[in-house]
Amino acid sequence: MPLDGRQPVPRPRRLTARMKLTLTYALFVFVAGALSLVVVYLAMRFVPDYPLSAVNPQAAAVATRPDILQALIKASAVALLLLALVGLGAGWLIAGRVLRPLQDITRAARRAAGGSLDHRVGLTGPRDEFTELSDTFDDMLARLQRSFDAQQRFAANASHELRTPLAVSRTMLDVAVADPDGQDYGRLVSRLRETNQRGIDITDALLQLAALDHTPPATERLDLADPARGAVAAVREEAGARGVALTADLGPAPVTGNGVLLRQLALNLLHNAVRHNLPTGGSFSLATGADPLRPGHVLLTVTNTGPRLPAADADAAAVYRLTEPFLRGGGRVADKDPARRGHGLGLAIVAGIVRAHRGELTLAPNPGGGLTVRVSLPAAG
Template sequence: MLNPLSLVSPPALRAALRDRLTFRAKLTAAFTALFFCAGAALLIFVTVLARQGTMEQFARITMDHTGGPTAPQPTSSTSLAPVSPPGPDRAASTPGPGPAASTEPWQKAEDARLARVEVNNRLQETAVRQMVVWSAVGLAVMAVLSGAMGWWLAGRALRPVRKVILAARRMSEENLHERLQLTGPQDELRELGDTYDTMLDRLERSFTSQRRFVANASHELRTPLAAQRTSIEVGLADPLPAHLIPVREDLLITNREAEHLIAALLLLARSDRGLDETEDTDLAELTRQAADELSSLAAERTVVTTVHTTPLSVNGDPVLLKHLASNLVRNAIQYNHPQGTVTVRIDDARRLTVTNTGPRIDPTRVDSLFEPFRRLDRDRTAVHGHGLGLSIVRSIATAHGGTVTAAPVPAGGLRIEVRLPTTR
């Protein structure tokens, strides 16, 4: 059976391991590797020098005690004798014990010297070996200690970066006022924190300006729209020629849709600002009320609405929560087909789920549903609507600390799930 790791090339494996390591782990590994390489180089340098130095020292001591590998000096009696070249006759007529007897003391001295050299070499090898072993043990222990110290130092050095990461995770439209305000020396990490705070300043100004513009524009447009509707109703009041009756109805419908759009924009701006006052509210009761109010729309489109709820207490804004449920149910009824169904459920897991029938939806395009003024396809735009319903739902859920997810139904339609915390 093949090992899965054998199918991965070494460069790919190294890249995968490098990507899985945190920066703190990488910094610790760099500290440890640097210390280990420096310690290993120092150990090799000391070992080579110690070996060379001890060899020279042992050789010098041996030469001092043995006189070196030279032949024994002649005695005084033989120093006065004439030296004649060796030859057969001279060798035969020379008195004395013979060559073997004359070289025996020199051979013993040489053997003793060689024995001492051998012992010295063994002592040297033993000393060098012990030095290498214990140095390696010390190097390993110090490498572990340096790794632990490097981990601690990396943690202290990266503490401001950790604060930036945690602040970025907490950041949302509701807490853009928070700042890091790092203290300490004016180094790169302090500069990173100051840059992050400056970025939050720009974002806060941008969001505040956007919300103020939407709210002010919506308020300013409500008055002329109301005046326009009154003018249409008065100016085109009965009796009216038959050919102008459809024109009046179209103008009134357009005016009504514009008013709905303005009301939706105001609601979106209000939910984006967050919650001013909260109270304990039963979301299940609000959901049933919203379904009852939309029953006429469901009957007009021949859509059957079914509601299954259990009590769900939420601490929040009752008006916004009512709009959340109403927008979910209205969206499910509007973007449906005749004889379709809408199922509204609040289960024991404290989830509000709305599921409807309808055309099949591409899963890759579901997220765009929550963008303002965005719809998926022609079938979903062939109805009246302003494209803000699900944007309002997500904004209200976010203001209450909740989440909204959507998933297409395999047979067609959409399933939207809202999770809200029970306490804030």
């Protein structure tokens, strides 16, 4: 039964594709042979149009035209029967050979329907319709496997992240119940409120992330520099308190998008740039303008100094996994410093906003440490 609970549609059992191809090939051979024999019969029937006679009168009697045509008809019947048999046999073999790649794809599809996504069809040979179908199917399996793996990681990590503040709250309450007289209730309430707010923030971020993937945002024509400017103003105080230098180059970048979401995108990137920077002497920058590499697009770039990312030491492509929910620069573990601690959802929300605006997100580790994030969006026409 399918995973959605629906009963499979009953289908009448008819000829297989191989049998249909076999019969088609045999019919084609039979018709072609019949037409050829008809042409021969007509030629013998009407050409030549003079009486048949022996050159030497002493020779044996010459067969008459009706005798020759009758013999031709008998031979033609035998030839047509042989052609039909040859057509059926050859058609069956040829159809089997032609449909063999399709059978491999069918077996792979059945394994995928059973939940196994770690296999591939992997057809070899010259490029044709079957190899293109095989490559497309393999690509689909790879995408599905990545999606399901990411979904499983998301469920596990979301459960962990949401369970943590609840477990912390329960521990504090258990301690208070065990020793009610030795508690600083003002501090306890403050810590409970902080822990509860963390759970609310995680839930709100998850709801926003889910909405981005299912609800198209309302859009209007605007300049990407305007929401970026608002994000710069919001983060400037925190940057000053941490001693991180901020530079902004906000050139015109007309887009069709949602101003609130684009401001959230820039704010998330700037918060990451500030909080994951160097302890002292750090800097970060934000720039908007036309995308020099993609005509018809505008570009928002955020670059920051900072420590080398652990993923960049092994594989630069692994940096893109930072867009997975709850994955932080240091892995799945939150920073010990509460001021630097995040939920691991900032870049995931950024990626969702970029997808909602049909843009492209690029993350590149800087050679000396830190990260460069580029967001390319279609320019407004």
